[in-house]
Amino acid sequence: MITTDSIIKRVLLLLLLCVPAAIAHSANRLDGVRIWAAPESTRVVFDLRQPPQYSHFTLTNPYRLVVDLSGTSTAMDLSKIENNSKLVKKVRISQPPKKGTLRLVIDLVKPVKANLFALTPTAPYGNRLVVDLDGGGPDKPVVKAQSVPELRDVIVAIDAGHGGDDPGSIGPKGTYEKKVVLQIAKKVEAKINATPGMKAVMTRSGDYFVNLNKRSEIARTSKADLLVSIHADAFTSPQPQGASVWVLSMRRANSEIGRWLEQKEKHSELLGGAGEIIQNADNEQYLAMTLLDMSMDRSMAISHNIAGDVLLNLGKVTKLHKHQPEAASFAVLKSPDIPSILVETGFISNHKEERLLTQREHQNNIANAVHKGILRYFETNPPANTLLANRGTLSHKVEKGESLSVIAHRYQVSVSSIKKANNLKSNTVRIGQKLVIPRA
The missing domain is CATH 2.60.40.3500 (Immunoglobulin-like)
Structure with missing residues (x-):
């Protein structure tokens, strides 16, 4: 006999069975x-x-x-x-x-x-x-073969860190790292492009994320002589401050802040998305590990020299966190054939530096320092077949603490050749004096 209670129980059971399906x-x-x-x-x-x-x-x-x-x-x-x-x-x-x-x-x-x-x-x-x-890129122009190599610009790839879904570090007042570093990177780009014999290429020009491997690939495709990645530092406490310049380390960073930055880079990849690993169709791009090691050693040596020149100029416009280049294992620096540096423009986690990093004048000072450091290196060590390498002479402005012997050592020329080029009767030079530096 089917009672009213049993009917109600069956209906409730059916409803309970349907609820999970409806929720799912x-x-x-x-x-x-x-x-x-x-x-x-x-x-x-x-x-x-x-x-x-x-x-x-x-x-x-x-x-x-x-x-x-x-x-x-x-x-x-x-x-x-x-x-x-x-x-x-x-x-x-x-x-x-x-x-x-x-x-x-x-x-x-x-x-x-x-x-x-x-x-x-x-x-x-x-x-x-x-x-x-x-959507695919524009068609590549056809380049005619030439028997004599045409003189070219020194190419500098400028990488503004983070972007898109990845805001980077966020300051105490809500300033996004991705925004200020793009503003500084564009200022560096303008200064590079205004320098005869130099040309800038941006890895990103707007608010979007570019996979870290892709950033190096953009530099390689552009035949860049240098990759400069622009960032703003951060730490777990607000006390640290000052700019720094990082180069690649084949080992894990040996400083607490370096380890923090390495972890931040991994977080950046997770935020931006699991981008593709760049695969080069030319399997013989690096014929042997020996050549790869040589290429890496050369790139790292050049990177360290450029980092030193950039630090020297940054120290004139802002506080430095460290006065020597630091080393860490960053993916954006790992291209074996392209010298690469990472510039931390200041600590966005520090209240004072967060405010400075949003100011146009300070951004311009930072950009000037980065540009001067890069230019100083490439004027002294211009790549072959570039316009900079074929300029007859260089100009040098004497700075505090410099002597003729110091200047001669820097440019790898003799003191007597500098004296002859400038018609100097003695070894005495004054601060601010402009000297013609003959080619070695």
């Missing part, structure tokens, strides 16, 4: 969408409460990328998303293929190569689905 059906939620535009690519980031279960496909006429998120809902108004991409027209919600699926459509300007991957929570972000869209 829409357990996830889309809380945010961010679009980061680079010159030839765009990254779209979907912020989710749970790890995403997703699938995707492309459509043409018009070009679209469709992303289906299983068991996901949203209350967002996607029409209000900030978008400055040259590849993405808009992101919108479309009719789902089945109940409980959130269908997102990225309307595209042209065909793109899409790479989708999920990222686990990394403060300050939670679960994310990242969509990298590559």
Whole structure:
């Protein structure tokens, strides 16, 4: 006999069995969408409460990328998303293929190569689905073969740290490292480009993330003679202050701040996304480990010399954290064929230096110091077949503590040749005096 109580119990049991299925059906939620535009690519980031279960496909006429998120809902108004991409027209919600699926459509300007991957929570972000869209670069110009090598500029790749999803360190008043270092990097770029015989290449020119391996690849593709990465330091306490210059160490950093910075770089990669490992199609780029070691040794020696010149000039415009180049294992410095330095412009975690780093005059002073240090090295050691190497003479302004013998040693020329080039009757020089330095 079926009683009223038994019917009620069965109904409740059925409801209880259905509840988990209903919850699982829409357990996830889309809380945010961010679009980061680079010159030839765009990254779209979907912020989710749970790890995403997703699938995707492309459509043409018009070009679209469709992303289906299983068991996901949203209350967002996607029409209000900030978008400055040259590849993405808009992101919108479309009719789902089945109940409980959130269908997102990225309307595209042209065909793109899409790479989708999920990222686990990394403060300050939670679960994310990242969509990298590559629109391809402009066609490379055809270079005609020449029997005599044409004189070229010294190429300096300038890398503004962090960007996009990765804010870098954040100061006590909320200043983002990624913002101030881009401002300083652009000032260095302008000064390099205003120097005859030199040319700058930026690894990023806006607020977007570039994988650390990709930064070195941009420098290599540009045939850079030097890679300079611009950052702002931070530490767990507000006391440390001062600028520093870092070079590559093949071992772990031996200072507490160095270890902190190495850990920060790993965090940067997690924030920016699991970018691809650069693979060079030419398997014989480095024919043997011996050549690779020689290349690395040469690059590290040059890097250390340039770091010293940059530090010397930074010390004239700001407090220094250390007066000698420091060493740590940073991925952005590990390109074996390109001399590379990392400039920490100051401690953004220090109240005073956070304020200074946002001031245009201080940024300009820092940029001037970096530029002077780079120029000083390459004027003294110009690469072959460059315009700097073929200038007849150099000019040197005498600074405090310098003598003719010190200046001669720096430029690897004799005292007598400097005296002859400047018609000097004695070895006495004065501060501020401009000397012509003959080529060795």
